[in-house]
Amino acid sequence: MNAPADTPQSAPAAPGVARRGQPGRALRQRQRILDAAERCFIDSGFHAATMDHIAKTADVSPGLIYRYFDSKSAIVRAIIERHLENEGCRLVDEHDQSQPLCEHLLDVFECWRRGADPKLSAALLLELTAESTRNAELAEFIRGHDRLVGKSLAARVRREARSRGARLTAADAHGRAVILQCLVEGLASRAVRDPTLRRQTLRAALEQVIAALLR
Amino acid sequence: MNAPADTPQSAPAAPGVARRGQPGRALRQRQRILDAAERCFIDSGFHAATMDHIAKTADVSPGLIYRYFDSKSAIVRAIIERHLENEGCRLVDEHDQSQPLCEHLLDVFECWRRGADPKLSAALLLELTAESTRNAELAEFIRGHDRLVGKSLAARVRREARSRGARLTAADAHGRAVILQCLVEGLASRAVRDPTLRRQTLRAALEQVIAALLR
Amino acid sequence: MNAPADTPQSAPAAPGVARRGQPGRALRQRQRILDAAERCFIDSGFHAATMDHIAKTADVSPGLIYRYFDSKSAIVRAIIERHLENEGCRLVDEHDQSQPLCEHLLDVFECWRRGADPKLSAALLLELTAESTRNAELAEFIRGHDRLVGKSLAARVRREARSRGARLTAADAHGRAVILQCLVEGLASRAVRDPTLRRQTLRAALEQVIAALLR
Amino acid sequence: MNAPADTPQSAPAAPGVARRGQPGRALRQRQRILDAAERCFIDSGFHAATMDHIAKTADVSPGLIYRYFDSKSAIVRAIIERHLENEGCRLVDEHDQSQPLCEHLLDVFECWRRGADPKLSAALLLELTAESTRNAELAEFIRGHDRLVGKSLAARVRREARSRGARLTAADAHGRAVILQCLVEGLASRAVRDPTLRRQTLRAALEQVIAALLR
DNA sequence: AATGAATGAGGGTTCATTCAT
DNA sequence: TATGAATGAACCCTCATTCAT
Known part of the structure; x- marks a missing residue:
């Protein structure tokens, strides 16, 4: 995170490293x-x-x-930053090669649906997006994050296409990346709105859609 | 407020304005x-x-x-009901035959992105979905609504497929309908998170995806 | 009531005695x-x-x-005035000769206990007395009323004593009258605080006490 | 407020005043x-x-x-409980042997009449009784309290009678105790309704009545 | 004479934030 | 560093009263 604004107040543990004042x-x-x-x-x-x-x-x-923290909203900010970091990583970078994208998305969906992992909370994702409509600073921050993710996704889309012998223009790859983002965020929304939804229900159609995007 | 159009303020009241005793x-x-x-x-x-x-x-x-209204939450409820009604209608039933689904979605996206029409607010849609995680009654209500929309979408998917000579099982149609819902909700999220996004950017990939789902 | 302050606003039904404007x-x-x-x-x-x-x-x-009525408190005032009038009358004047005082008190108690007759409400009596601690005007009014009732009671006590051949000083009679008032108001309190109380439970002791006061 | 006695206002705080960290x-x-x-x-x-x-x-x-406190009504409840405790104790148990009952009642009456001691407030007693007509929980609580006081009073009545050589049935003793309660509550009402009333005015008649009840 | 929609002050309560310790 | 008591501005909501009809 490029957030120099939010470091813990100043130099609190300054002189010495006394008894309870262990570093860290x-x-x-x-x-x-x-x-x-x-x-x-x-x-x-x-x-x-x-x-x-x-x-x-x-x-x-x-x-x-x-x-x-300076205030409650500073905590909100910190949580949001932390959340976006995780989300971005997992989605594109970490799981790039381990399994098909479709299965990975279904894993994430499952996680969202069950609401077990606080690091991957659909509720938070929605809340955060809604909040961004009223908080310009947050909106800007999210936009920056999304651009990075978008780039990464576009690159992947392009790579996949090339590996299949297709040539995508930058604009094409970008468009597909955006639609992929839609798909992911839409899965978060679905996970919240219908927790009875099973991954099997999604798989076939999701595979088709992804195939169409990575073709 | 900057609404000079309908204020029943001064004693005589402009003609055409709703006065105390009028019906309705x-x-x-x-x-x-x-x-x-x-x-x-x-x-x-x-x-x-x-x-x-x-x-x-x-x-x-x-x-x-x-x-x-009985309470603030009654107003929230009313707004949500109103909002869901509109959303459902527009998306599937009203615009069924007028234009290609892709263009229709892009119209809706534009509307969301500009945030001009309160009847079609992406912010509200996200807020409402987020709220449903903490309000069982609301969650149930939304689920009911989504089921109806899902049914309608599935029917449409099936019809389209059949008109192209394909036979879809109910499960297949349902899966595709769900992914369509993801797509729509994802577009709402995108509209909020990146208001600089242009419909041209989305069109090609969106068309591909929709084609894959209606094939 | 000597209340010139509370006549319905002014001359509302002034000219003629039109259709619905029947007198009264x-x-x-x-x-x-x-x-x-x-x-x-x-x-x-x-x-x-x-x-x-x-x-x-x-x-x-x-x-x-x-x-x-000018205000809610004007209604309260009116109700209190009306209530005191009734109470005073019944207790001493109306029922003077019909039955033994003890039986009469037990009748009143029953009425209070059951809470059926709004004209004779123990709840109102308590409320009214409590209210008088915060309303000087009301307090004064009640005091005036109580003095009248006290006089009447004292006279009766004296008469009863004389009819039994005893001579009471004015002070004696007054003291007994006040204790009688205590007893009555205490019965109202009891009626409210223990609605399971039966008149048989009270009769013997009440008779003795009254006898002691009228002796 | 005109209470300069215990304000923890200024930074250093007077000695003997309860400071933040103190126990209790x-x-x-x-x-x-x-x-x-x-x-x-x-x-x-x-x-x-x-x-x-x-x-x-x-x-x-x-x-x-x-x-x-959880709410205003919790405070009301606490006040009422505290008030009832005091009332009950003082009236029967504490002052059992110190002075004649009549004199004790006159003391209480004086206290009520002057309204100086908040722990012994006739206004509160009336308010509380009136309130009990609209609050079932409170009514039940009061009834329980009254039953205890009634028992204690009945026991005392019986003892007194026996000490004079009389045998009272339980029912008789109970009836007299109830009338005693009437008398006490009636005195509270009188104290409020006629603050000019002097104890001398009450003494003779009150003594007679009490004698009749304890005979 | 009568209606009932409309007002707005003020009620009980919550909660982010501060401060004495 | 840490506590948690204390603050007070606002919140949602009620209700005596007024006013246009």
Whole structure:
């Protein structure tokens, strides 16, 4: 993340490295709070989640949170940044070669549908996107992230096409990448709106669509 | 508010304006409030929108709202119902024969992207979906709606396939319909996350994908 | 009642005695409203009873009430005045000779306990007394009423004593009258606090006490 | 508020004042709020007393009250419980042997009449009784309390009678106890309705009545 | 005389944030 | 570093009262 704006206040653990002041403790605390906030945001949404609830979940006092974050919205920002990082990585880079894209998407869908992994929460993804309509800074940030992902996707689309002997223009590859993004975000929406949906139901049509895009 | 069109403010009242005793006034007021609420929900989200703000937008007193709605959440419910109705109709039934599905989707996308028509707000769609994760009643309602839309889509998919000489099983048609829903919801997400996106960018890939689904 | 302050606004039914403007209609409306208010005050208390509820109970519009009363507290005042009138009359004057005082008190108690007759409501009596601690005007009014009742009671006590050959000083008679008032108001309190209480339970002890006071 | 005695306002804080970290502070705050609420309830009644007013009287912020009580009605409940405890104790158990019952009642009456001691407020007693007509839970609670007091009174009546050589049936003793309760509650009503009443005025008749009941 | 829609002040309550310890 | 009590601005909602009809 290129976020120099959000480093923990200043130099809190400055002189010496005293008893309880082990190095890294501050970061660990910060992490605890973020984890708790993520849990709360997923459960209640950004607005309905209260600082008290986050504090309780993190097992710290409400006051302490303000040592690590300027405000609630700073936490929201941090969560969103963290979430986008993960999402991007997993989707394109990490799983590039391990399995067919379709199966990977179905895995992600399953994860979203079950809501078990806080790192991969469809609820958060939707919440975050909705929030971006009211927060210019966040919108800009998301756009930047999406562009990167888009590029990566476009490259992959192009590679796949080439490996099949086809030549795609940059614009073509870009268009297909965008539609792929639609598809992914649409799967998140579906996972939330119909948790009874099974991956088998999706597979055939999803494979066809992906094939059409990677052809 | 910057709505000089319909203010029943001064004593004599302009001609054509709904005056106290006129029939239908109650419904018009209700509508007025709903419209204001929709605007506010789009601008601020369900939670952040305040009754006072809605009242101001509707140019009525806060107290009056409670003559027409039991509570804020009743307004949310009403807005969501209204929104879902519109969405469903437009997408499948109304526009069935007028133009190619791809063009229709691109129209809807444009509408979402520009955010001009409150009746067709991507922000609201996302908000609503996110909200459904925390509101069982709403979730059930949405699920019901989605099932209907899904059925209609599946039927259309089947018809199209048959007109091309292909035979689809019910399961196949259903799967494709679901992926179509993903696509639509994904377009909403895209419209919000990248308002610079042009329909030309989407067209080619979207056409391919739709072709693959209706084949 | 010596209340010149509360006559219905001014001369509303002034010229002629037109169609619906039968004489006495205004007073009948006023009465309707008062009856409804009484019912509501007994059911909900002075503060919790709303003008809307009173209006509904009286089957008139909220606005109309303000043609007959200046404010809600004016209604409270009127109800209290009416209530005190009734109470005083019944207790001493009306039933003077018909039956033994003890039986009469037990009748009143029964009435209070069952809460059937709005004209004789223990709840209202308590509410009214409590209210008088915060309303000087009302307190004064009640005090005046109580003095009258006290006088009447004292006279009766004296008469009874004399009929038994005893001579009571004015102070003695007054003291006994006050204790009688205590007893009556205490019965109201009991009626409210223990609606399972039966008159048989009270009779013997009540008789003894009254005998001691009238001896 | 005109309470310069215990304000923890300025930074250093006077010695002997409860400072943030001290043990028992929470209970003292709770008490503080209850005392303020009691004052407000006596002055304005349960309904008319506002949380803001209570907060101001207690010299705390409105929000803080909710750290110690769930709701306004929880405060009402607490006040009522506290009040009933005091009332019951004082009346029968505590003062059993110290002085003649008559004198004790006259003391209580004086206290009520002057309205100085919030722990012994006739206004609150009436308010509370009136409230019980609309609050089933409260009514049940009061009934339970009254039964205990009634038992205690009946026992005392019986003892007194026996000490005079009389044998009372349980029913007789119970009846007399109830009438005693009437008398006490009636005195509260009188104290409110006629604050000019002097104890001398009551003494003779009250003694007679009590004698008749304890004979 | 009568309606009932409309007002708006103020009610109880919540919660992000601060501060004394 | 950490606590959690304390603050106070706003929130949703109610209701006595007014006003156009």
